[in-house]
Amino acid sequence: MKQVNLEKFAGGALSQQVSRAINQVMRNMQDVNTPSKDKRKVTVDLTFEQDEQREDVQVIINVKTKLSSTIPSKTKFYVGKDLDTGEVEFQEYGNKDTMKGQMEMNQETGELEEVGSKNLRRFQKAQ
Incomplete structure (x- = not known):
């Protein structure tokens, strides 16, 4: 089976989106206004849609992050x-x-x- 180069996949869009998501996670982890124990997550979703002739396949790339929310502030x-x-x-x-x-x-x-x-x-x- 042919190997897929993930760095070049979709003209580099996959690699770029994953890199951006990881950077968001790292910034969120360093934010002192977020709980340090919360887990963060990067999800890569590749959806493949083919035509009726099974000749053309469209791939939809969706990279999502789950970040920690900020610690609530209070006042009176x-x-x-x-x-x-x-x-x-x-x-x-x-x-x-x-x-x-x-x-x-x-x-x-x-x-x-x-x-x-x-x-x-x-x-x-x-x-």
Whole structure:
């Protein structure tokens, strides 16, 4: 039986697609945002379709990767209602510069100042 040169198969397309898929897997394995223990996979699918006379055969090449998904990220929000206006307020928890009601001492005057109000988001009431 005749040997098939996989490097030259489909004008090199098979080799090129497999190489690209392996590179994707390797990049995914080095991504610190993915679990290190997950298995990755490269699947090469060659589908052969022949005509009624059995003379011409079309080969469809499909190279797929199964990569690890990223590790989920989490955050928390403060949610409340402004008692004066009734508007819903929300703010992502973070450092002292982003939370409503946080106090900071002014280094020059020694006075306490509220910080974070400038980053507070408000929902407008529906009309």
